Amino acid sequence: MSDSKEKAEGGAGGEVVIEVDDVKRHYVTGGGTVKALDGASLTIERGEFLAIAGPSGSGKSTMLNVIGGLDVPDSGEVMVEGKHLGEMRQSQLAALRRDRIGFIFQAYNLNPVLTVLENTEYVMMLQGKPPAERKKLAVDVLEEVGLGDMLDRRPSQLSGGQQQRVAVARAIAGAPAIVLADEPTANLDSTTGQELLDMMERLNRERGVTFVFSTHDPEVMKRASRLIRLRDGKIESEERRR
């Protein structure tokens, strides 16, 4: 890994789970080239509750996408738990996401034809867990996020906050090491957003899951153990909170 001066280091001496080294991701659009990431470097340690903030177009979501192997950088390197994503095939990346990374999206993105329980079971089904085991785990995690009495509801029968709780349950049910949350509170009112953050903090604390947020939300930034600010695809600043 290069020693870029913009590199945001974990620095607490813990085990590094994510390394982003001098990553560039440029898009060619009708209006010219957009430098979504322009030589950004970053390391994240296990158990961090990290927020990546910045104005729209600063590259927050792209950063999450390249960390999750959803997008491929034009140059630079991304490592997750010691694995070079650039060297992995699509099916290997899918297996990495399935087993080690949970995703939470701004728009919840639950499957509308599956129930709350089935949405939560889905990743475990991909992992090949037996039906009885995955059902038990899904029920446990749904109870943990306060939806134990809504197992058979469809997403359309839930409020935004409840849907995002299901998304959190889906993200953590497969026991990932890392959860990537792309503006998870953006569509929620402040009370619901705070409740959701409480819950994710608890999961971070109790399960040791590393959370990486992209966010505009001051409440998320306030609670983050480390705050990284992006601007124009580069890391502008880093602030360690605890």
Add this chain to the structure above:
Amino acid sequence: MLVLKLAWRSIWRNRTRTLITTLGIMIGVMMVIFASGFAVGFSEKMVRTSTQSRSGEAQLTAVGWAKTLEETNVMSGLDERLALLDASPKVQAAAPRIVGFGLLSIGSRSRGVQLLGVYPARESKVTNWDSRLVAGEYLAEPGDMLIGAKLAEELEVEVGAKLILTGADVNTGEAATELVYVRGLLSTGDNGLDEGAAIVHIAQAQRVVGLPDAAHVIALDVTANTLEPDVIEADIAAFASDTVEARSWRQTNAMIAEVHQMMGAYMDMILFMIFLIISFGIVNTISMSLLERMHEFGVMRAIGTSPWQLAGQIVTEAGFLGLVGAIPGLLAGLGLNAYYASVGLNFSEMNAYGMTFVDPIYPLVNVPEALRVAAIFTLLTALAATVSAIRVALVKPVDAMRS
């Protein structure tokens, strides 16, 4: 199980589109099952018409006679051969025939005919002439003659008319004449027989052609199923010798046999042509549905679904789509066949392969074949979705999620 639930529920997200697509599949399956049932019924009818109206299910002839129809090439030892056939459990009936040529005349009108000399009692167990009379009665008294109703019309004669049958002695070439009386008028469906044959007692035919106590053919009704010529051929092989050939209807009626044999291939061709037409609609529907759901597929990829799992999911959905159309199509096709199998389809004006279908054609209700058709349609529907599914599955997750 979750994969199946997801696939099943996904196809009902746009009910109207699903119902239109499945309606197309249903109609296709129904059409193919009906056409297949009809084709088999038609083919079987053709075989039975040809065997019951003329050839019998098998024939014994002198070696070489079938190729040349040489009148002097008769079978020897007729009585011993008949005794053997009558005693065999493989043979239900044996009917010797003289086959020659003659001229039927009445007044100034005359027609050349194929002359068939038969034993009436034996013949009625091999052919169905006694039940194919449209006027008059079956052969009884010496001098009685059966002719086709069409020939009677040409000769302008009715039942009871007296005609002169002229033939030539095959040995001397001298003309021989017999008086014959029209005893009955036939409509067998065999155009050659109905338009150009005269059936008389064998003794009279033997006199006309100068071959006393001889026969060219012994037509057989065998114990084996008509539609199993392999079995028939195995059963009659024992009656063949250096001087006598034993042949099943498959060999005596080669054209009919070929049509019968090709019917399966014809039907598969029709199946694929119908599916090809329907597949345009299926592929279009599936492609539209996939495009609409691209973001959802991106999310599925993001949370760990592999490209092949996603493609499998989409193909499973298409399979369900096929199944939802194929099951009612299967029931409708079988229902249609069952209905027409009871009332029949009237094709009395239709001529094909030298036959007129005087009786209705009864489609066959063949459940295994119908299941095969339904299964093929279901699989083809899934197959039609495969290319689109693979294309979607290989889209980069982030690009799919931007859709």
